[in-house]
Amino acid sequence: MxxxxxxxxxxxxxxxxxxxxxxxxxxxxxxxxxxxxxxxxxxxxxxxxxxxxxxxxxxxxxxxxxxxxxxxxxxxxxxxxxxxxxxxxxxxxxxxxxxxxxxxxxxxxxxxxxxxxxxxxxxxxxxxxxxxxxxxxxxxxxxxxxxxxxxxxxxxxxxxxSLGAQTASGMIRRSGILEQGGTPLVLSSRSNTSLFIIQQLLARGITPVCLSTSEWTEKEQQAIQPSRVESVKAALENFRNDTGKEAVTHVFDPFYDMNIGYGLYFLQHGGTYITCGIRDQHPKLSQETPKDAEATVRGALEMSIVKNVSIMGNCLGSREDLEGAIQLQDATDRKxxxxxxxxxxxxxxxxxxxxxxxxxxxxxxxxxx
Ligand SMILES: NC(=O)c1ccc[n+]([C@@H]2O[C@H](COP(=O)([O-])OP(=O)(O)OC[C@H]3O[C@@H](n4cnc5c(N)ncnc54)[C@H](OP(=O)(O)O)[C@@H]3O)[C@@H](O)[C@H]2O)c1
CATH class of the missing domain: 3.90.180.10 (Medium-chain alcohol dehydrogenases, catalytic domain)
Structure with a gap:
């Protein structure tokens, strides 16, 4: 071959x-x-x-x-x-x-x-x-x-x-949202991982708030309906003006070092933030890594204390998470x-x-x- x-x-x-x-x-x-x-x-x-x-x-x-x-x-x-x-x-x-x-x-x-x-x-x-x-x-x-x-x-x-579905399934299970209920926020929504998280939450009848830094076409937006995608910038503005203050109980974030500041800003007191990754994973790919990444993470850690939130790391998922993701996929018409x-x-x-x-x-x- x-x-x-x-x-x-x-x-x-x-x-x-x-x-x-x-x-x-x-x-x-x-x-x-x-x-x-x-x-x-x-x-x-x-x-x-x-x-x-x-x-x-x-x-x-x-x-x-x-x-x-x-x-x-x-x-x-x-x-x-x-x-x-x-x-x-x-x-x-x-x-x-x-x-x-x-x-x-x-x-x-x-x-x-x-x-x-x-x-x-x-x-x-x-x-x-x-x-x-x-x-x-x-x-x-x-x-x-x-x-x-x-x-x-x-x-x-x-x-x-497998990789995306198993990770999404593991993150959703470990976040506790299936038992606790609530309003989840998904960051970097265009990422593959976030798309799996969004689709699995929707297949379970949970509609997440989705934030993104990129422009989405009409067709792309339709793929995650009834969720809506908002720009991070607009969401920050609405949040400050109090118009978009939805109580976010769980944050799903594929890029810890890039997004944790936003994640913890939107997360309500006592909420859960769960992440599975960082960006720019090799020195040869790090020319554009923001210089203030460390300060952002430190600021977010400080906020996590004040807000009494739980920060969870997650790597992939179990065999059962994959089997669960397959069953969910079989049962839904979401592609x-x-x-x-x-x-x-x-x-x-x-x-x-x-x-x-x-x-x-x-x-x-x-x-x-
Ligand atoms: N540990 C595990 O088990 C596990 C499993 C799966 C994934 N991961 C990790 O999760 C992360 C995401 O992986 P993925 O495959 O889902 O990524 P991906 O599809 O390549 O993500 C692309 C999206 O991420 C956002 N993004 C990425 N780099 C950006 C930048 N420099 N500036 C602004 N936005 C940026 C953008 O989202 P918007 O356009 O929406 O802003 C972009 O469309 C990686 O760190 C990966 O290693 C870990």
Whole structure:
């Protein structure tokens, strides 16, 4: 199969690949290309493969974290003999071989990733994302890192589902809003994580207040109805003038360092603020990091004391959170928000838009099959 990878520029004359172009990652120019990869050997009887499967990726997508990982890996391979490095942390795939102790999956099953965290469900198997190299196309994975693709999701939707849906499900559960009720506020609403949070809250009959720094088209706004998206600036103005003073009980924020000041400003006394991430996760991607980030965080921490709020960190979610997200998805008519599907020949556009286009709305997916 043809796989999309980042090519080691120091080795580009040493092997055959199809050059697609470059993408600028901060100070790093990343060369993107296609390579041909044969199906690797996988002996089901071998001890090391007992609980593993071999899958062939049908579609994959990238997440925010993959930007920093790709920059780091790309810098690293330039100091080695490695020819290329794959990337991407979510996929839908067909099982093409199973180890001798695997009974939950059969050859031909279509699966997607299970990012269960902090427990993988099996001692010795790492929790978290199933792979950082989804674009490789052929993946040997432990069976606990997979879950069957539900019939309600297309291959592309499944390749964009697990990480966002599992995280949203975990954050909503851990925030306590399902027991306590209340009015949630979702920050950076255009982000993939926030879109999953918004859709899951809506599917549960809870309408969040959504704040954003970007312009939304009519069609984008319709995707989150009956929620409405407001600009952060307008919300601050209304809040100061008292016209928009809705009692916010829970804040969901994917960018702690960027938004916590706003989050705690809007949050009512005794409320809950929950976050799962920070921006600019690599020094090479940090040229535009605001200089006052530290002061903002310190100010917010001070506010958290005065307001008696709970601040929670959240990483991914459990297996049950993913299963719950699938059940919720099956039961709702709310669609997974996909920005665009790409073919391999358009790999550069896919990488560019996945990581650097602020008009992206939902996930970008690269389709192999
Ligand atoms: N720990 C975990 O388990 C976990 C899981 C999922 C995600 N995360 C983290 O959550 C964060 C969000 O990930 P994502 O994939 O949802 O991100 P994303 O889709 O790339 O987010 C893009 C959106 O975030 C806001 N934004 C980002 N950078 C900005 C900037 N420099 N200035 C202003 N607004 C900016 C904008 O929202 P608006 O246009 O609406 O303002 C933008 O449209 C990341 O830190 C990621 O690592 C963590």
């Amino acid at each position: 043809q796989s999309l990878v980042a090519i080691n520029p120091n080795k580009k004359d040493a092997f055959d690949y199809t050059e697609l172009g470059t993408v600028q990652f901060g100070q790093e120019e990343v060369l993107v290309g296609l390579i041909d990869l044969e199906k690797p050997n996988f002996d089901p009887e071998e001890e090391k493969n007992r609980e593993h499967v071999l899958v062939k990726v049908r579609a994959f997508s990238c997440n925010y974290r993959d930007k920093a990982l790709l920059v780091e890996n790309y810098s690293s391979i330039q100091r080695t003999d490695r020819l290329f490095v794959p990337f991407g942390s979510e996929f839908s795939a067909e099982i093409v071989a199973v180890g001798s102790a695997v009974s939950d999956f059969q050859v031909g099953d279509i699966v997607m990733s299970d990012c269960a965290y902090p427990y993988s469900g099996r001692e010795g198997v790492m929790p978290g994302v199933a792979t950082n190299f989804a674009s490789m196309g052929w993946l040997r994975l432990h069976k606990n890192k997979l879950i069957k693709k539900p019939g309600t999701l297309s291959d592309s939707e499944a390749a964009c589902f 997974i928000i996909l920005d665009q599907e790409y073919e391999v020949k358009d790999g550069v556009d896919f990488v560019q838009r996945s990581f650097f286009d602020s008009t992206r709305f939902g996930k970008c997916v690269l389709v192999y099959a």
